[in-house]
Amino acid sequence: MxxxxxxxxxxxxxxxxxxxxxxxxxxxxxxxxxxxxxxxxxxxxxxxxxxxxxxxxxxxxxxxxxxxxxxxxxxxxxxxxxxxxxxxxxxxxxxxxxxxxxxxxxxxxxxxxxxxxxxxxxxxxxMRTMSLFESGESTGEVSLGELFGQGDHIPNDETHVEGHSEQDVENLSYLICRGGWPRAITIANENAALKMSRDYLSAIAEEDISRVDGVSRNSQYARLIMQAYARCSATQADMGTVRGNLKTRGSGLSRETVDSYVGALRRLYVIEDVSAWTPSLHARSRITTTPVRFFTDPSIAAAALGASPELLLRDMSTYGLLFENLCVRDLRVYAEPLGGKVLHYRDNTGLEADCVIALDDGRYSLLEVKMSARLVDEGAANLRKLAGKIDASIMGAPSFCAVITPGGYAYRREDGVLVVPITCLRP
CATH class of the missing domain: 3.40.50 (Rossmann fold)
Known part of the structure; x- marks a missing residue:
């Protein structure tokens, strides 16, 4: 065994x-x-x-x-x-x-x-695929529960974090494509481990998508739809955009057909979108409620796109979207024991938070996902602006704001925003 x-x-x-x-x-x-x-x-x-x-x-x-x-x-x-x-x-x-x-x-x-x-x-x-902490690829030096104050409803302006991860962008490209499948994690051969997500994609397309509800579906259509969905990863693309991606590649499938396949993928827990967070705000803004598109595991999106670790390193735009998918997966795993959900925020002014962790007791945190250190300032400024827009008399202040990065150091900035590598985080 x-x-x-x-x-x-x-x-x-x-x-x-x-x-x-x-x-x-x-x-x-x-x-x-x-x-x-x-x-x-x-x-x-x-x-x-x-x-x-x-x-x-x-x-x-x-x-x-x-x-x-x-x-x-x-x-x-x-x-x-x-x-x-x-x-x-x-x-x-x-x-x-x-x-x-x-x-x-x-x-x-x-x-x-x-x-x-x-x-x-x-x-x-x-239950989801394994997080980086579970697979031993996060140092676990920063606890999400401790950042929330372990039950303390008063945000701590002096929250201290400390940690360091040796994981870099090259390592993360492999972890994205391998995914969190337990069997892939325990395989010593990296090439064999990378094949697991492709095998998973094949099993879904050729067998499970028809077995889930007894409706016969075309495996090629299933692959094309998963590929189109993967191109919309980490975006608020509506289903019309997904169908548009199919049409530009010569597959003009009807709305009913696409909806049927996507519905089957949801029932198989292959895709798991992030819903919108709707807080009370000081200023009037229209909050966009379209969900952000994600797969349960980033490796499914990588397999659907035919992306290898090497190809991701040559396409940093796609890399960034799949890295966000990895972060959402891990944050969901870590938030669940706290009674938390991972949501997103975006309004008509363009202000956004990639992730909002909202706990059952009303506490919340605001997070931005950034691929490189040079984008941390931008992410921190965005979070401070959003925090100032939220009506704290109703919602309370956020427990913390954090920019999530691939690796490097975990620390608290002078403006109070935390910088936390996903490879340092644990529940």
């Missing part, structure tokens, strides 16, 4: 099992959901096991409760293969009223709706 690499969600899973009857672990295939659940499971049913699949499906149809028998917590892996298991788990949880009975893992959202929502019985845990 392969060595298990600890994940940020490990402690969160333990906590949720302590109070919820069932925990649903959601995320893209190959991101490590099953391996993480198996660390806590006392028994398991693998719904996609070729030797048992026909028997499991027959049981799910005839008497789903049979699949729930076993020592608790019991893992039902890829439960969406038999959506009726949802209601069976809900009923079993109701009858026992004990926490930590089941874990359900799934790499796709089922199209068939259960009869009951599971409110009050299920806890939902989102």
């Amino acid at each position: 392969a060595t298990y690499l600890p994940r940020v969600v490990d402690s969160e899973l333990v906590e949720r099992l302590s109070y919820a009857g069932a925990v649903v672990i959601r995320g893209p295939k190959w991101c490590g959901k099953t391996a993480t659940a198996l660390q806590r499971a006392k028994s398991v049913a693998f719904m996609q096991d070729p030797d048992e699949r026909a028997n499991n499906m027959a049981m799910a149809e005839a008497k789903p409760s049979l699949l729930l028998r076993g020592e608790k917590p019991r893992l039902i892996d890829e439960w969406q293969e038999a959506p009726q298991l949802w209601d069976a788990v809900r009923f079993a949880v109701d009858r026992s009223d004990e926490p930590g009975q089941f874990m359900l893992t799934g790499s796709a959202t089922p199209t068939a709706q259960p009869q009951h929502t599971g409110t009050g019985r299920f806890s939902f845990l989102d």
Whole structure:
């Protein structure tokens, strides 16, 4: 058995099992959901096991409760293969009223709706590919939780950060193209590791995009649409722009076709856009609410574009967009245990923040992502201007403002803005 690499969600899973009857672990295939659940499971049913699949499906149809028998917590892996298991788990949880009975893992959202929502019985845990801290490629010297003051609602104007990362732009180009796939991270051969994201793209295009809802889809169309979406990475491009990218390359697919493919990619957790943050402002400004386009892992975008680490280094514009995708992935992983979401801000004056981390208790931080040290001043000025525009009497002041960079030093500027390499950050 392969060595298990600890994940940020490990402690969160333990906590949720302590109070919820069932925990649903959601995320893209190959991101490590099953391996993480198996660390806590006392028994398991693998719904996609070729030797048992026909028997499991027959049981799910005839008497789903049979699949729930076993020592608790019991893992039902890829439960969406038999959506009726949802209601069976809900009923079993109701009858026992004990926490930590089941874990359900799934790499796709089922199209068939259960009869009951599971409110009050299920806890939902989102899992993503591995962050740089989890893969050992961030020093972890700067804690996101500590930057938020560990529960202190009063922003600390003297926040001190310190750290240094040896990772540079060349290293990051490889990490972007390799991605956070656990198997790729544990492979010693870098060329083999780079092939994982291409294999993932092929699996999605040739199999999963049709299996997710039983609708037959063209693999070539799937590849073209993912490529067009990748060209819009880290932008607020609307779907008309995505279709325009396809048209300029000779693929005039209809709106209905593109929407169908993109919808399937969402259900497979391949794409995960960043929604807009809408704070109260001093000045009147129209906030643009179009989401920013991102893949769950930057390597998917790189594979869709046919980009290698060497090609990214020759195309710094694309590099910058995919680097932002990597930062968003990691910030999502680190914010989740804090009860945080990663959002973005942009208004009609052009003022923006690449990332806003908004916690459930109302605290928030403003972040800009910059590829080079010479752009840090620009990012810091932008953040200060936005912070001054927010109505602090309603929203409170930001817990901190930070410019996220690839590597180098973590420090606090004289203007109070933090500079934090993504390769120094941890939860």
